[in-house]
Amino acid sequence: MVYVAMVTGFILILMGLYGALTNSNILRMIVAFSVANTGVNIVLVAVGYIDGRTAPILDAAVPVAEAAVRIIDPVPQALVLTAIVIGLGVTTLMLAYAYKLYEIKGTLDIAQFSELKW
């Protein structure tokens, strides 16, 4: 199960990267990146998962004393949460840029934005 998720995550990452680097429309690139980010999140969660344990939430079901053996390592999940938020930030920024770029040139074709080169 972990492997399935992990493989799915990697496939999503690769598909996302492929999409981002082959679609010339800027919005579609951003969409592809968001797919890749989802893939990363899946990988992160899958790596942290230990079979048969519960969520790292201390409640009645999981006494504090047994927490260490009964819950999943909370660190990766904390990482994913942070990553999702940061990912949102970056995606938003990219979208803002996309809009700005569209304003400047009236196009979203990435190939049109290559005055700076060499």
Place this chain on the structure above:
Amino acid sequence: MIDLMLLVTIFFAIAMIGAALVAIRVKQISIAMLAAGLVSLLASVMFLFFAAPDVAMTEAAIGSGLTTFLFFFVLGRVRGDQRD
């Protein structure tokens, strides 16, 4: 039980990959955005299986909700260039 989980996971995985394929290949950009949101949504369900309910909630809210909204927001403002 575990096998069932596995099957469900595999199902979700295939669904996600399919949605992702749509997201990066489909002609219509709005459909691509929806598909990306779908990938995110499916992922958040999957997180539940992996005992990560808070991640699932965040992913559902931010990944599939807010991000998709933002996509459409920007798309609405740049209408006109809908070619691939």
Place this chain on the structure above:
Amino acid sequence: MQFEWIQIPYALLTLFIVLNFGLIMNAFVAKIGARVGRRHGIPIYQNYLDLIKNYGLRSSITHGMMFYLGPVFRLTGGVGLIMFVPTIYGSLMFSNFSFSGDLILALYFIFFGTLGMALGAGESGHPHAAIGISRGLSQVTMAELPLALAIFSIALQYQTLSVTEIVAAQQGGIQNWTLFTNPLAVAAAMLSFLGSVMRPPFDVVLAPQEIPIGPPTEYHSSYLALMQTNRVIYPIAKMVIFMNLFYGGADNWLVFFLKIFLIYMFAVFVGVVFPRFRVEQSIRWFLIWAVPIGVLAVVLV
């Protein structure tokens, strides 16, 4: 060797003998040349007359300071050269001021007169003079090279730069002459000699004066006299070096006259036989024939 005052009159005596010998020899050679060409030729005393006449003339024009200095440099070069080499082997009386320096001094002092000539002619203001000079200098660079190589070769051979010691090493029979002990060096030097005596085939340098004005033509009267004097002394001074280095030197004036005359006749013969070279041709000629011999002389010694 140390300087003594008596050496000054001795040196002047040498100079006097050489001058007279040169005047007569030049006339003699001219005579021979004329006779070969079935002409009558000049009288033997003609050069004396010319020289005396020119020394007697006074000029009322000058082209400027360097115009004066040209002949002065020139003659200083010729006289100085004679002064710096011993003329008669074993004679203190006729070894002149050779204590001032050795073979290298002589080798480099050759240029002193050349420089003066060139400077003076340059000042004469005639463009053709400069053409003659540029040709002459071009040619002399290549003509002197085999000589330098030959001198290096015999300096290596005798392990000394002192002219007197080189002559001393050749005493005791004709077989000891450098001519036989180091024939390659002598060959190179003799070929080089052809290039520096201003006779055919290497006299294109003087050609502008046939066209008709060249380096010496602007000179007249006393200026010309100085240059004529030099043209008598300078080749002899040079041949003295040759004689000392290659042909065993001379221990009395008779031998001296004979050897100098023969060396000179070598150039004359070649000149009569061969046509004139253009400068670049003569440069190539020296480069192809004389220089390799010189190189061999250095390498094989």
Place this chain on the structure above:
Amino acid sequence: MVNAIFILVIGLGAAFLLGFLRDKRKLAYVVTLAALVSMAWIAARWLLFFAVDGGARTEIFTAGTLPPFAINLHLGIAEAALMLLVILCGLFSAIYMQNTLMRLGRRMMSVLLVFVMSLCGIILTRDVFNLFVFFELAVIATAGLILLCEDKRTFAAGFKYLIISQIVSILLLVGIIFAYHASGSLNIDDMAAMSSGTLKGVGSLAFFLMLMAIMTEAKPFPANGWALDIYESAHPAFSALFSAAMAGAAAVYAIDKLLLIGASQWLPVVTAIGLLSFVAANLLALVQTNDRRTLGYSSVGQVGLILVVIGQRDILGEHYLYIVGGILLSHAVAKAGLYWLSGLLSQRKLTDWSALRGHPLLIFAFVSFVAMLTGLPPFPSFYAKWDLVMLLAAENRLWILALILIATLLEAGYLFRWFGYIIKREKETDKQILSLASHKLAVVLSTAVISWGLAYLWGELSAHGNLLYALPLLFALSFLLLDQLPARIKNSLSIAGMVAYFMVSYPTYDPLQLIFGAIFLLGSSVILLASYHVSGRRVGFYPSALLMFAGLTLLIVAKDAFHFFAAWEFLTIGSYFLILRGKHSEPHALSYVIFSLGGAFLILAGFALAAQGISPFPLESLAQVAKPIAPWVFLLLAIGFMTKTAVIGLHIWLPGAHAEAETDVSPMVSGILLKAGLFGLMVLLMNMGKQSLYGVELTYVMLWMGALSAFLGNLMAVFQEDAKRLLAYSSIGQMGYALFGLALMNQLGWLMALMFVINHYIYKSMLFLSIGGIAKRTGTRDMYKMGGLIALMPLSFIAVLIGIIAVSGVPPLSGFGGRWIFYNAILESEYRLPMMLIFISGPIAFLYLFRLIHTIFLGQLKDEHRQIKEAPFWILLPQMIYVVALMIFAVVPGLAMRHVDAYLSPFFEGQGLNWEGFTITSHYGYWSPVSIMIVVAVIFATLFAWLLFVNRKAQKVKQFNIVYSAERPFRPETTHFAWNFFAPYRKALGFLMQPYVTRFWETMMDLLHSIADLSRRFYTGNGQTYGIQLLAFVVIVYLFKMEF
């Protein structure tokens, strides 16, 4: 002491605070500055604590728990220094961008604060995920700050950066999670403490991904197209931050931290990437015309160099911080300074920087920055590079050493070319390119001050002693402050200073040093007399000239390789500035400095190879260098020194550089500077003696080189139409003689070389001065345009006449002495073939010398020159001094030479000369300069007096009276035969004159430029391509890593 976490707290807090300051831009700006100042203050306090009080490094724990559950920050001297750098950089940029920030308002200010804060976070944190967070923050802040610029293209650049950072964050996150999986910790120190076994397999791949992700932030070639676009288009103050603080400090430090984990197996990868970046970026920069893009490439290169140092830290030991710090700080300060400087200009072409001309302070700042980047003394990068190179050579990592030096040379090439543009290119007068806002100026100039402060600091820290304490150097630098004084006062000061220094120091010199010292100090004072002819202020002349003389002075007293090399660099830079002053000297000065630096790097490599890690390395120890490397050391050093003496093949810089220099500079660089190379060769040969490589005796090769230089140098001089070029080529020939003498490796050969040192100084200085004076009066250097000047400029004529007699070696003047010793020397030597070339070069010298005097002074006067006067008094005065000196040296050469002869005799078994009485005798012959002089003078004077007497009534004829029958020729300018003077010679030997060497070097240059131009097309400008390049780069590096 304030807890360092407050740096982050203040940054973040102030950024939030700004959010409440709507419509209070001034207050917001003050808050921003105050926040930065207080952050800087904290960092500075910590730095002082570590550096001065020797404090121990501290850990700062957050959230009350230990890692991995909480984040820990780590503060040591490196962190404190880097944070101070980053914050100061931010502060300066904030001041610099005052107007922009005020216009854009508080949001931009808070973004700036977040950016600086996140960089500090990157530096402080020891947690890989935290590293990720701070990097993402920095990315977001970057994307915000890019909008500072009005340039619309910046948006595209920013978007490209976002694409890349998406990929980077994916790599980083995947790497982090697997690293965590493998090690169970996110803490770098914990991971580092694990056994290397955990890094096998997945762990290794995870580490690789993290490393590559962070490496990308350091913008390595070729995955850096986006960075260059940002550098080119962003606001210069942001580019300064981006280059100096983000790439140059934060990213490389993050890599450094990460490598604690990877242990030594990843160091070669980092080295290789760094080297590739350093070489490729500097190569590509060669063809840039945009200033900021050029700086961007340079930045990529410099960061590459820092990566190399990081990758080499296994051999750097305790020097690691000193070396990496020196290079890092030099890059940061210089690059930030240059970016800030670029903000003063409104045009973007490199050539537009000529607008800086007329602002000495800005030029001084520029020069300081360029010198810092190229690693010239006394800047930190110089000390650092020296130590780096020494250690690399000691560990036998020669390829790395070679590539570093080559890339540095490339970098020097375009930076100095740029400097040439500033000094030499036409200013566009109609456009106001330069805007000098006082706050921007303050930033730039205080950066320049900081650069010198760092130079002092690194000198203090250096094991070799502080170069800035050398008195001659201080003397030269003090003229920077005096530059406002009139030139004549500065001239008097310089002469007084140099003479006084000589007086004080000559008792400590040995005879060899004395000869060189006298030429370097007294000789240059004589030449400086000629400088009195220049009125006005002559800005920049004296610091440059004195820097060169300081280098020369320090060179002869240098005891160890470090000081020798530093002196060598000083004299190179000083002379470069001097040469650049000439009117048309831009390309020539450039080729001069490139050849010189190339030579200097060979010398550096030679010393490094010889030292094998011994520091300091005394020059005498060259004698103890062991067999297999000794010939290579010899080869490197010899070629290095021969570059300075312009041996044939490496000579192409000389003619232009010497000919185009100013009137009084030509004698300095020809008469004096060339001797530095000979001095170096003497030091080399004296200590190393004969060496052979693959059975070839190297001194024998040098013999041939010297002979060829003498021959070809003279031959080329013959065909020059330009008088100063003629003299310049003649210098090549003369140096060939001297080189030949040294390579003979016998006492007489050395004596001859020293004779040439003295003679060449005197007559070449004299000739350059007279020709300079003539060129000044006639307005041309083409000899065929002159003629007949003897009457108008008699004193110059006398100088040239005496000069050419001396040069040609005709007795009785001193040149003959050299020739005489030469013959004696070659008789002792068994090498015969190369002599031939020397033999022929003597008469050839005669050709060009005659041409010099004939075409200028003799023949017909040109119409346009009828009114000209004799050269200025101050130019004539040194010439007359030289005439007297030549005469004295001709008559009594023993004054100087006998001491040298005695000094040299212990080094050679052969016999020296006998100097008893007036006659000098050798084993082979004898020579009495006094009697020669007397004999020649008496004959000459007698004949001259007689001729004058008999022709006392002669009148001077008018110009055309005789030859042209008193008719004025149709075209008087054709009456002087002077052009193509030795036509037959050219016909016969012209084939030797094919410019093979020039063509070779030109082809090399063209090739480099073509390669650069072709390879830069690889940066298509498309963000996607950049992304693909990044991925491909990662994959390829991985494959290579697997391969080895």
